[in-house]
Amino acid sequence: MSFRPLPFPRRRSGRRILGVPALLTALLLAMLAVLVGTAPARADDRVRVELTSITPAVTAATDTVTISGIVTNTGDTPLTGVQAYLWRDQQVRTTRAELATTDGPVGARWVTRYAILGTDPSGTLAPGQQSTFIVSAPWSALGIPARDGVTMIGVQIRGSYGEGNTTLGRARAWLPQDLGPQTTPVRLASVVLLASTPSRVAAGTFLDDHLAHEIAPGGRLDLLLRSAAGSGRSYLVDPALILSLQEMAAGYELTDGSAGAGEGDAKAWLATFDTLPTSGYRLPYGVADIDLLAGIDHADIVQSALDPAELPADVAELPTAVLPADGLLTRRGLATLATPTAGAGPSAGSSPTASPSATPGKPPIVLTARPAEGSGTTRSAAPSYWTTAERAPVVTYDPQAFAAGPDAGGSDAQQRQSLAAVDQLDALAGRPVQVRLITDVATAHADDLDTSATRVSLSSLTEGSSAPISDALLQAPPSDEDDQTRDVRRAATSTTGLASMFTDPGVAADRTWRATAILASTQWTGAAATPLSPAPDPTAASEAYVAYRNLQRDRVWQITGGDAVAISARPVLLTARQDTQFPVTVTNNLPVPVSVRLEFESENAERLHVPxxxxxxxxxxxAIAVGAVPRVEANGNYTVVARLTTPAGTVIGVPEEIDVQATQAGRVGWILMIVSGIVVIGTTVLRIKQVRTERSHA
Known part of the structure; x- marks a missing residue:
């Protein structure tokens, strides 16, 4: 089959995988972009301008605007007559859409005052030399229209590099205006996503060790955990992440046989996680894509992924939340969250006694992306949350909350102004709350810069105003299936009924619905590119996904069509007693205990029957020897097919044809002749010895 490199066109977001080198590089670039600022704003700039302070963050009519910063000569030519001027564009923006129109520069510098840079009165900057500056002006003198909104300010650096006085560089930032009466500020709900690309393939076994890098001090998940611990923040956690880290903390290995390196860091991370406040939510296991599963008629897997049974105690009692792929909620995806009705059947792959419908709970809260202005929405006051027929409250998060300012990836001061601008325009639009989704190092750092916001928990939003869900919040599902959808459909079908053969409920879940939920995860292709973060490496994502898919596919085939559990028999002449048994050996080649049923099908059931x-x-x-007592009604030669099934009735393994000779009706004389004969016996004995030897060395 063909496999398109991820990300899939219909699913573009989530916390997805990068190869280890790419991950470290991406995190470093993101941190540098936010913490240090970018290179010169234009290719012909001779200096780099970093804004270190802009006050006030929101200006009133009587304020004086002050900008501080650092200028660096990035060329190889001395600069003379270097001066810093305050600049403004004299346009007031009143909608979020207008913040995207930042091409320029436009406007004019305020020439009444300026700052001379350099180490002498002539304003000379040698190559590589830095100089600080402060420029200020009364807001009333800048000629900006007097109305609430957001304007653009900045600095221009003027000077000469031997060809006359010219603009050497510039930096810009947003300046919100609140001229009165004072606008009611929006409340802020910051939600930290604690999830990662799937890598756990079985208890204590992982595809790769990228999680060890993410939880190490300074790693992505380490920094996100610290962000989640911040005052007033809420968090979403993938139960699959917690289960993985618990197994890492107990010692683990990779599929190539090497030992994992994250045992100590996993213990430390979990210890910190246990101290988090109670403002957390657990996501569906693996952050499964509810729309994808709805599209293949497997809402049962969504319900299993939300079921607290067999989850680590750290997360089992947390309330539930759902984060649709790309933040795009569909009507059919929403329908999967309806509480199962009493008497509903078991979920796919589960045992009849382990149905999530047996423990119905409170519907999850759904976080979906807020539509951009002009997407069928109005500027009227929005509710705190939306109600649904499924009883699942819907809260919209702002996918553009961390949109870059006029200078993409600017300094902390510029990023702080961008957040203030978004807050101001949301307040003007009558929005009561802004929900930010924190997914990476860059967005966590940016959110930390907002120290003046009134923070509220995610749970508090469902206690505010509400309205029936708007059609503008619901997206149309994709019209065709992609490769991931087809893979998930196959996995769900092939694992149906297998759970009942595993005596350990955790193993049963891993081999069935958990494996399917992981394949349906929204976390396979790394972080979506944002103005603050680089795009992920789709090649690395595809390789991780394909490796997981192929491994799980092979494991299922070994059970359903291979020799994971095998039948063998030896030729034997049975006596003619009425209690004569039908001898068969069943061997379990799996590393876990199983429970199966041995069935026999006779070509003439009326004359020969084996229960x-x-x-x-x-x-x-x-391996164990199994004896069945046959019933013979007539002499003759017969063919009996022996096959294995799960207790739920799903056929597994390879059936065996057995030739049977029956003599003396009512009294039995049997000769079992199997194609493999003595070879099968020797192979079975050898395999048993090998398995026991391997286990003794483990």
Whole structure:
């Protein structure tokens, strides 16, 4: 089959994988962009301008605007007559859409005052030399229209590099205006996403060690955990992440046989996680894509992924939340969140006694992306949350909350002004709250810069004003299936009924619905590119996804069509007693105990019948002899097919044809002849010895 490199066109967001080198590079670039500022704003600039302070953050009519910063000569020519001027564009923006129109520069510098830069009165800057500056002006003198909104200010650096006085560089930032009566500020709900690309493939076994890098001091998940611990913040956590870290803390290995390196950091991360405030929510296991699963008619897997059974205690009792792929909510995806009705059947791959419908809970809160202005929305006051027929409250987060300012990826001061501008325009639009989704190092740092906001918890939003969900918030599902959807459909179908064969509920979940939920994860392609973060590496994402898909596919095939659990028999002449048994050996080649049923199908059931035998437990790597008592009604030669099924009735393994000779009707004389004969016996014995030897060395 063909496999398009991720990200899939219909799913562009989530916390997705980068290769380890690419991950470290991406994080470094993101931090440098936010913490240090960018290179010169224009290719022909001779200096780099970093704004270090802009006061006030929101100006009133009587204020004096002051900008401080640092100028660096980035060329190889001395600069003379270097001066810093305050600049403004004299346009007031009143909508979020207008913040995107930052091409320029436009406007004019305020020439009444300026700052001379350099180490002498002539304003000379040698190559590589830096100089600080402060420029200021009364707002009333800048000629900016007197109305509430956002204007653009900045500095221009003028001077000469031997060809006359010219603009050497510039830096710009937003300046909100609140001229009165004072606008009611919006409340802020910052939500930190604690999730990562899937890598756990079985208990204590991982595809790669990228999680060790993410939880190490200074790693992405380490910094996000610190952000989640901040005052007034809420968090969303993937239960699959917690389960993975608990197994890492106990010691783990990679699929290539090497030992993992994150045991100590996993213990430290979990210890900090346990101290987080109670403002957290657990996501569906693996952050499964609810729309994808709805599209293949597997709402049961969504319900399993939300079920607290068998989850680590750290997260099992947290309330639930759902984050749709790309933040795009569909009507069919929303329908998967309806509380199962009493008497609903078991979920796909589950045992009849382990249905999530047995423990219905409170519907999850749904976080969906807020439509941009002009997408069918109005500027009337929005509710705190939206109500649905599924009883799941919907809260909209702002995907452009961290939109870059006029100079993309500017300094902390510029980023702080961008946040203030967004807040001001939301307040003017009558929005009661802004919800920010914190997904990476860059957005976590930017959110930390906003120290003046009134922070509220995510849970408090569902206690405010509400309205029925608007059609503008619901997206149309994709019209065709992509490769991920087809993979998930196959996985869901092939694992149906397998859960009942595993005696350990955790193993049963790993081998069935958990594996399917992970394939349906929104976390496979790394972080979506944002103004503050670089784009992920789609090649690395594709390789990780394909490796996981192929491994799980092979494991299922070994059970359903291979020799994970195998039948063998030896030729034997049975006596003619009425209690003569039908001897078969069943070998479990899996590393976990299983429970199966041995069934026999005769070509002539009226003359020869062999009853099924339930085998409650076969240990890992063990073989047991099974005896069935046949019933013969007539002499003759017959073919009996022996096959294995799960207790739920799903056929597994490779069936065996057995030739049977029956003599003396009512009294039995049997000769079982199997194609493999003595070779099968020797192979079975050898395999049992190998498995026991491997386990003794483990």
């Amino acid at each position: 099924s035998v339930d085998i409650r437990t076969i240990g890992a790597g063990e």
